[in-house]
Every structure is written in C-alpha cells, then in structure tokens.
Amino acid sequence: LAKTTQPISMDSYEGQEVNITCSHNNIATNDYITWYQQFPSQGPRFIIQGYKTKVTNEVASLFIPADRKSSTLSLPRVSLSDTAVYYCLVGDRGGGRRALTFGSGTRLQVQP
Amino acid sequence: SAVISQKPSRDICQRGTSLTIQCQVDSQVTMMFWYRQQPGQSLTLIATANQGSEATYESGFVIDKFPISRPNLTFSTLTVSNMSPEDSSIYLCSVEASGLLSSYNEQFFGPGTRLTVL
Numbered sequence: 001l002a003k004t005t006q007p008i009s010m011d012s013y014e015g016q017e018v019n020i021t022c023s024h025n026n027i028a029t030n031d032y033i034t035w036y037q038q039f040p041s042q043g044p045r046f047i048i049q050g051y052k053t054k055v056t057n058e059v060a061s062l063f064i065p066a067d068r069k070s071s072t073l074s075l076p077r078v079s080l081s082d083t084a085v086y087y088c089l090v091g092d093r094g095g096g097r098r099a100l101t102f103g104s105g106t107r108l109q110v111q112p
Numbered sequence: 113s114a115v116i117s118q119k120p121s122r123d124i125c126q127r128g129t130s131l132t133i134q135c136q137v138d139s140q141v142t143m144m145f146w147y148r149q150q151p152g153q154s155l156t157l158i159a160t161a162n163q164g165s166e167a168t169y170e171s172g173f174v175i176d177k178f179p180i181s182r183p184n185l186t187f188s189t190l191t192v193s194n195m196s197p198e199d200s201s202i203y204l205c206s207v208e209a210s211g212l213l214s215s216y217n218e219q220f221f222g223p224g225t226r227l228t229v230l
Binding site: 034041042043044045046049087099100101102103104105 | 116145147154155156157160204206219220221226
C-alpha cells in the first residue's frame with residue numbers, strides 16, 4: 001500500500017478556501033485516492049475519491065496532477081463545522097485486500 | 113449508504129475484565145472491519161471479519177486478546193479480553209460499501225465505542 005504524507009495541522013478562517021495536499025510518491029497504477037473526514041466522537045466519513053485530473057462533488061474538489069504523486073483536497077468557503085481531521089488514503093479500489101490504511105491525517109481548525 | 117450502530121457507545125471497565133462490543137449493520141455486507149483509535153491518534157486496523165470464516169488479524173493483534181464473531185451478514189462482535197489501561201481507546205467497526213451501497217469502494221464506519229480501562 002502506498003504511504004501518504006500530509007500536514008499534521010492547518011488553521012483557517014470561516015469563508016476561506018482550504019487546500020490540503022497529500023503526497024503519495026509510490027502510488028500504483030491501480031490505486032485510487034480517497035479522502036475521509038472525521039469529526040470528534042464519530043467514525044470517519046467518505047468525502048471524495050478520484051483517479052486522475054479533477055473530481056468535484058457537493059462537498060469538495062480533488063485535484064490530481066498527471067504524475068499522481070500528490071493530490072489536493074479543496075474545501076471551498078469553510079465554516080466552523082468543517083473543523084475535523086482529514087485523512088488521505090491510497091489503495092486499490094477493486095479486488096484483493098480492501099482494508100483501509102490510515103495515515104496521520106490533517107487536523108483542520110476553522111476559526112470564526 | 114449503510115447505517116451502522118455500535119453497542120455500547122462507551123464503557124468504563126476494570127483491569128482484567130472483558131468487554132464485548134457489538135456492531136450492527138442495516139444491510140447485508142460481506143466484509144466488516146474492526147479498528148482501534150487511541151486518543152489523538154489515527155485509526156489502526158485490528159482485523160477483517162468475513163461471514164463464515166475466521167477473522168484475519170493484523171500484525172500486533174491476536175485472536176486470544178481480540179476474539180471476533182461474525183455470525184451473519186449484518187452483525188459482528190469484538191471482545192477485548194483481559195483488559196489493561198493500555199486498551200483504553202475508541203473501537204470502530206466499518207463495512208465495505210460497493211455495488212448497491214455505493215459507486216465507490218468506500219467504507220462506512222460506526223460511531224465507535226469509547227473504552228476506558230481503570
């Protein structure tokens with residue numbers, strides 16, 4: 001499984017755009033990039049998943065460059081409720097081992 | 113999506129005792145996973161539980177300490193045996209979601225069981 005590296009923590013203010021970058025230099029051809037969000041006292045929640053280029057949903061955007069060695073989760077106009085830990089995971093979306101390997105995550109603190 | 117519940121939500125236990133944590137899913141799923149999350153830390157996989165077969169444990173986790181049952185496609189239990197303060201942690205179950213539950217290979221997590229061992 002490809003190892004991921006992301007900042008330990010980030011601070012932002014309400015209304016700002018937040019970009020969290022994750023590096024995964026050893027990503028394999030079959031690997032997808034997935035981001036999870038975890039609020040205190042809750043289990044992680046799937047946010048977004050992508051393979052290459054850009055993916056956007058109602059919550060976030062995921063930017064993946066052509067070499068796929070990194071990815072950036074973009075949260076537009078954050079609010080206080082976006083304060084959480086964000087995990088970047090890389091793995092095969094298909095068959096084989098399906099358990100998730102969580103890295104250290106990025107603790108995002110949004111200030112008023 | 114899948115809705116997952118865990119019981120108990122939290123417990124305080126004495127050293128040397130055992131606690132069984134239940135995980136109930138509202139859909140039939142093949143693979144269920146048990147994770148541990150120590151305070152302020154990331155999640156660590158304990159084991160993978162498939163219905164009808166023995167659970168597969170990760171390095172550092174053994175069946176005698178963390179026996180797991182998977183009697184059907186919607187339920188699993190994790191027992192934390194002979195507890196010590198080092199077992200104080202949040203224990204989470206999750207299920208793989210694909211096909212009808214999700215177009216992605218994502219996992220849905222339960223709310224967790226917060227265990228404190230005195």
